[in-house]
Amino acid sequence: MERSYEKYFRQNRLPHLWCPGCGNGIAMKAIVQAIEKKGLSQDNTVIVSGIGCSSRASGYMDFDTLHTAHGRAIPFATGIKLANPDLNVVVITGDGDCTAIGGNHFIHGCRRNVDLTIVLFNNEIYGMTGGQASPMTPLGKKATTAPYGSVDRPFDACKLAQAAGATYVARSTAFHVNHLVDMIAGGLDNKGFSFIEAYVQCPTAYGRKNKMGSPANMLKWMRDNAVMKAAWDKLPDDKKTGEKFPIGLFYSAPAEDYDTAYDEVIERAGGATK
């Protein structure tokens, strides 16, 4: 039986280079399932990525794809969308790519509200370079550059996105696959800057450093610690402890996207819109 999502992959580029048990493949598949669900055309959809483990996904996906420089996916995507608004533009990034070296582009992307869908694969570590701490490595967790546990306070990328002006903000995990697909699909629906954080397990670097066990155990950790937003909101603060974290649609406030606003600029300036 042919699996309907297979046509969205470049079969000749597979197998992927990710480690056995890596969660990136789950998140990548969730993106194409969301694309399928929303009926986006492969010819009219562009996948843009930065640098890092997450960002190698673009090469496996059968669309026009762009593997940019470290941290720069959002500016490239901004140029693509403004130059050709008919294209659907999806950005794949990682926790280091998006919130460290690309942090400024990220917050300004949120503010500018160009119609882009950003999916951040959060493995809580720099995987490609061998396991250094990222701005999303939790306090106390170990990395090669935090051998005694990280003392560097992490970002909550969803709160950051919302505060910076993103018009759609959601989080899910590689365990909650159907939910993740829904969260991404909702982002594709929003005509504006949509941000979806996808927890993915990195058994090789993060998992091993922090004694999280097998990839399956890391997925179980997501199952046991992720709390759906509705339940999370009802939890008293003293229960929001340990490693528990909320998932779900955190924020949705559609607003005029940059390109629509700019069309009005073109009109005011007396230029012809196409």
Place this chain on the structure above:
Amino acid sequence: MAKARLMQGNEACAEGAIAAGVNFFAGYPITPSTEIAETMAKLLPKHGGKFVQMEDEIGSMGAILGAALAGAKSMDATSGPGFSLKQELIGYAACAEIPCVLVNVQRVGPSTGQPTAPSQADVMQARWGTHGDHPIIALAPWSVRETYDVTVMAVNYAERFRTPVILLMDEVVGHLREKVVLPEHVDVYPRRKPKKTRAEGYQPYTPDDDLVPNVADFGQGYHIHVTGLIHDETGFPVGSPKITEDSIARLHEKIARAGDEIIHTESSFMDDAEYAVLAYGGTARTAYEAVRAARAKGIKVGLVRLITIWPFADKVVAALAKKMKGILVAEMNYGQLVGEVRRAAAGACPVELCGKYNMQAFVPAEIESAIDALVAAHQ
């Protein structure tokens, strides 16, 4: 007949860009280039194009590359500190072969330097600023009208060679105001198009006869992959030594092969000259006056002006050196292009530097004295 207009160099750059088909500009404010962004913000929407002010210099460079891949002709403008920040993505554009024009209206550095006094000290950075082996095209206009023409040339070269082109202006020319009559028509090099369909086995990085690939714009159904990793003709990364070597060689060769056609120089008073002043950009204006003054005193000196800085005019300089008793290189820096002139002259005649790096543009008397000294030293 077109009307004469009083215009600034930076404005002429923006006007030239639009005439050449630029329909996307991303920028970040920095003196002395800001008028280019301001003029683009005003003019582009009138022409149906788009302007976006990005969060930083790197972001604006990223945006123009994305726009170019989606089919736009795109441009960005900056000055020294911003030029340093953009080096990363200039290399990306060279490697992934993305057409774009980056204007650098040079000011005094290093670092924040002397904002925003004139300088020509980014000449070598334009050539070697980004890491790795790569070719570059850099052009330096000397007047407002020429800024218009050279901007059109820059956009056309970017498209023709699918390469970043640096428009290496300086504060003198950028802020100069002159009366200009703009042409009613300019020749525009169109975006290169794929010559095969996907079914016919199209590969985005297969070089055409001129060694330049016909990379499809996004959204045309080709499903291409673009990366800053070294890639083969399919566009996908490969770890092959052979392909790495061939790719880097082709990047250089596609521009080297065009050769003299893209190397523009201009000679004045050179017919019977025994000495030459070599200059470019704003400094060439002053050098022209100095040469005229020296001629009035009976010195057989002429001016050779470089319009194309990179690739360097090796043949022109080599031939010149064989005929001259001496060459004086005038530039607003501690000595940059003079090294290239000495390399190309290969000892055929003495090459002296007349450098200035004190925030002030040359005055003719300074270059005239240097001509006198050159003549006295090398009879």
